[in-house]
Amino acid sequence: xxxxxxxxxxxxxxxxxxCGKKPGFIAExxxxxxxxxxxxxxxxxxxxxxxxxxPYDLNTPLFSDYAAKLRTVWMPAGKSAVYKDNDAFDFPVGxxxxxxxxxxxxxxxxxxxYDAAPAQDGVAGLDLAxxxxxxxxxxxxxxxxxxxxxxxxxxxxxEAVLARTGATLQLTLGNTDFTYGVPNVNQCxxxxxxxxxxxxxxxxxxxxxxxxxxxxxxxxxENQIEHLVKIGYLTGAPAAAEAPRAADxxxxxxxxxxxxxxxxxxxCGHCHSAxxxxxxxxxxxxxxxxEPRRLGLCKPPTAAGPGTGGHSFDIVPGQPDQSIMPFRLxxxxxxxxxxxxxxxxxxxxxxxxxxxxxxxxxxxxxxxNSQ
Amino acid sequence: xxxxxxxxxxxxxxxxxxxxxxxxxxxxxTKLLDAKPGDVIAIPAGTYHLDxxxxxxxxxxxxxxxxxxxxxxxxxxxxxxxxxxxxHAKNFTVQDLAIExxxxxxxxxxxxxxxxxxxxxxxxxxxxxxSNGAYxxxxxxxxxxxxxxxxxxxxxxxxxxxGQSDNIVVRRNRAExxxxxxxxxxxxHADVYDxxxxxxxxxxxxxxxxxxPVPGYASRVFHNRVEQNNTSNFATKGSAVSYVPAGSGVxxxxxxxxEVFDNDIAxxxxxxxxxxxxxxxxxxxKNGVSEAYDPYPEAIYIYGNRFKGGGDSPDGLDFKTxxxxxxxxxxxxxxxLWDGYVNPDHLVNGKLDAARAICIDNGEAETxxxxxxxxxxxxxxxxxxxxxxxxxLPAIVLTGPLAE
Numbered sequence: 001x002x003x004x005x006x007x008x009x010x011x012x013x014x015x016x017x018x019c020g021k022k023p024g025f026i027a028e029x030x031x032x033x034x035x036x037x038x039x040x041x042x043x044x045x046x047x048x049x050x051x052x053x054x055p056y057d058l059n060t061p062l063f064s065d066y067a068a069k070l071r072t073v074w075m076p077a078g079k080s081a082v083y084k085d086n087d088a089f090d091f092p093v094g095x096x097x098x099x100x101x102x103x104x105x106x107x108x109x110x111x112x113x114y115d116a117a118p119a120q121d122g123v124a125g126l127d128l129a130x131x132x133x134x135x136x137x138x139x140x141x142x143x144x145x146x147x148x149x150x151x152x153x154x155x156x157x158x159e160a161v162l163a164r165t166g167a168t169l170q171l172t173l174g175n176t177d178f179t180y181g182v183p184n185v186n187q188c189x190x191x192x193x194x195x196x197x198x199x200x201x202x203x204x205x206x207x208x209x210x211x212x213x214x215x216x217x218x219x220x221x222e223n224q225i226e227h228l229v230k231i232g233y234l235t236g237a238p239a240a241a242e243a244p245r246a247a248d249x250x251x252x253x254x255x256x257x258x259x260x261x262x263x264x265x266x267x268c269g270h271c272h273s274a275x276x277x278x279x280x281x282x283x284x285x286x287x288x289x290x291e292p293r294r295l296g297l298c299k300p301p302t303a304a305g306p307g308t309g310g311h312s313f314d315i316v317p318g319q320p321d322q323s324i325m326p327f328r329l330x331x332x333x334x335x336x337x338x339x340x341x342x343x344x345x346x347x348x349x350x351x352x353x354x355x356x357x358x359x360x361x362x363x364x365x366x367x368x369n370s371q
Numbered sequence: 372x373x374x375x376x377x378x379x380x381x382x383x384x385x386x387x388x389x390x391x392x393x394x395x396x397x398x399x400x401t402k403l404l405d406a407k408p409g410d411v412i413a414i415p416a417g418t419y420h421l422d423x424x425x426x427x428x429x430x431x432x433x434x435x436x437x438x439x440x441x442x443x444x445x446x447x448x449x450x451x452x453x454x455x456x457x458x459h460a461k462n463f464t465v466q467d468l469a470i471e472x473x474x475x476x477x478x479x480x481x482x483x484x485x486x487x488x489x490x491x492x493x494x495x496x497x498x499x500x501x502s503n504g505a506y507x508x509x510x511x512x513x514x515x516x517x518x519x520x521x522x523x524x525x526x527x528x529x530x531x532x533x534g535q536s537d538n539i540v541v542r543r544n545r546a547e548x549x550x551x552x553x554x555x556x557x558x559x560h561a562d563v564y565d566x567x568x569x570x571x572x573x574x575x576x577x578x579x580x581x582x583x584p585v586p587g588y589a590s591r592v593f594h595n596r597v598e599q600n601n602t603s604n605f606a607t608k609g610s611a612v613s614y615v616p617a618g619s620g621v622x623x624x625x626x627x628x629x630e631v632f633d634n635d636i637a638x639x640x641x642x643x644x645x646x647x648x649x650x651x652x653x654x655x656x657k658n659g660v661s662e663a664y665d666p667y668p669e670a671i672y673i674y675g676n677r678f679k680g681g682g683d684s685p686d687g688l689d690f691k692t693x694x695x696x697x698x699x700x701x702x703x704x705x706x707x708l709w710d711g712y713v714n715p716d717h718l719v720n721g722k723l724d725a726a727r728a729i730c731i732d733n734g735e736a737e738t739x740x741x742x743x744x745x746x747x748x749x750x751x752x753x754x755x756x757x758x759x760x761x762x763x764l765p766a767i768v769l770t771g772p773l774a775e
Contacts, residue, residue, distance in 0.1 A: 304507020
């Protein structure tokens with residue numbers, strides 16, 4: 001018994017709370033614990049990025065069952081990424097990107113949506129007493145390419161353990177019970193391989209248009225692209241004003257079209273593109289797409305099955321109730337919902353945005369029943 | 372009653388869903404994640420209750436059970452993932468197992484070459500239902516593909532669905548109680564033979580959909596049994612197959628170079644064989660269909676099939692009215708139905724040019740042109756005017772590891 005306790009103490013001392021491990025690149029293998037990467041420190045009841053681990057935020061994020069997210073990027077000393085206008089930046093070997101999913105907490109049993117509490121920016125650290133940590137996904141650039149590692153947090157919030165085969169967690173958000181799915185490594189690939197045939201992983205969020213926005217760093221507010229340049233993490237970038245910028249989907253002052261396209265881009269465009277996993281559908285939703293038919297306008301579904309919801313076209317202009325797209329965004333059944341992975345709740349506010357976008361469209365789908 | 376409930380709870384999680392075999396699931400997922408090319412992953416006999424989809428991204432792997440009625444992957448309790456098994460790999464073989472009750476498609480194989488599916492059963496065990504997943508066995512954008520000796524039951528779209536693929540053999544399979552039994556869509560060079568398609572809404576479909584990267588052509592459908600495909604259409608409206616009338620045997624839509632011969636086609640209540648254009652699906656519209664898309668069926672060659680019965684209880688008001696007005700209450704529609712749409716640019720003296728003709732040389736079997744372009748105003752029955760011939764298509768030769 002004493003031995004076991006000793007072992008337990010030893011184990012505890014190696015967790016995040018106990019050790020001040022420095023951030024580091026692990027070139028091989030499947031590190032069993034999140035703390036192996038040394039990206040975070042836990043002190044004073046807070047989980048904070050280590051020095052050199054830079055938090056960032058996106059103009060419009062992927063919806064993940066109303067979870068809040070802390071995103072970080074770290075590179076080995078002297079290394080930097082090369083700016084690209086449209087694709088993810090070209091990151092050096094050794095880069096470690098993390099995304100920690102958490103919920104503001106009402107009590108141990110009930111989590112709350114991301115906007116139920118003031119945003120925690122990751123500079124001061126996440127206040128562990130008021131949140132429930134769920135998972136941290138690590139994307140690391142190794143010699144052979146990017147690799148993904150999902151880690152699931154323990155109940156004590158002292159360590160996250162590798163879960164390459166994913167996990168399902170029963171959570172209650174407000175009054176809604178739901179199953180939170182931690183994706184397995186292959187499911188990570190379904191979004192993170194922009195050129196699906198190549199099987200090469202890539203980051204999604206770290207693109208100019210997504211991070212081109214101000215962020216409140218310890219030393220004050222600064223545009224994220226300019227900050228990454230300043231600290232030596234990014235080279236070749238233009239002034240932020242010259243770089244592409246995606247709309248904030250919640251910004252009521254931005255054009256509806258820009259907000260909707262930004263939402264579709266980050267939530268759907270990595271699969272629904274000319275080279276992505278969903279290319280077989282003929283529906284392409286990344287931000288570069290201009291042809292209305294490719295975006296779903298009057299486009300008959302290809303292989304939707306029950307996912308049509310009884311509707312004949314992906315989008316019928318002016319008619320969200322007759323359009324497949326909002327039906328699948330609102331759907332929660334595994335064979336119906338879109339995106340297919342990464343959520344089991346529907347995003348009401350996001351679906352409302354797409355419905356508004358469709359409502360504002362002019363025209364109709366002219367059926368040609370005869371020649 | 373209480374005792375019964377206790378007994379049932381012993382087998383399941385008491386919420387109606389089977390208890391997930393978490394350890395077996397994790398072990399199987401790990402094997403799939405860590406597979407190396409050349410691996411054979413054996414799945415012992417037994418029923419595996421899984422709550423998440425399985426996926427494989429490694430080339431050169433064989434996934435092998437102990438029999439389609441012995442190794443059963445059951446997704447009744449699935450909460451995660453849109454397929455039962457999703458494969459993105461080339462040189463892949465799956466055999467001797469069953470995939471049951473997945474929430475979306477049962478087996479989806481995307482973007483691979485040299486794919487073999489042998490003795491695999493995909494089934495929704497509750498029988499035909501609108502809530503069943505769309506596709507049973509579903510390779511898409513594959514090259515050099517073999518599906519044989521497999522069984523597909525209960526898909527709410529197509530039991531065996533080959534999409535956007537090239538060099539295909541589908542043989543000795545049984546497809547029953549699906550909306551579409553076997554569907555070859557936007558695919559080139561397919562041989563579909565020795566299959567049994569029965570009790571589906573439509574038996575064997577050769578389709579082309581718009582907006583996809585490749586159009587389909589050059590398929591042969593021969594020596595199949597296509598019988599009693601009279602199950603009410605239980606697809607969700609909006610999908611292409613939701614427009615297929617119950618009682619359809621072989622259906623050719625908007626495809627080119629299709630040869631249908633030596634089949635036994637019997638007792639399909641609407642029509643034993645139909646040839647139609649995309650205009651008849653109800654989706655054709657000016658904005659949503661790419662200009663490159665060709666909605667007309669052309670170069671269709673039908674000969675030497677054995678028709679029996681059928682056409683006596685057509686689905687849908689239009690066909691019912693047509694049957695009664697032309698053939699009477701106890702009559703039947705002819706074996707072959709054509710919707711009558713032709714590409715006006717391809718007419719020579721009012722008929723499709725010889726290379727693009729719809730050639731029907733099938734003994735006494737008659738063809739009805741339902742005059743779709745004029746909303747069935749002037750339907751006509753004929754035989755002699757359809758007799759012509761087209762060059763026969765070569766047999767499909769599987770290559771590489773599938774060469775025979």
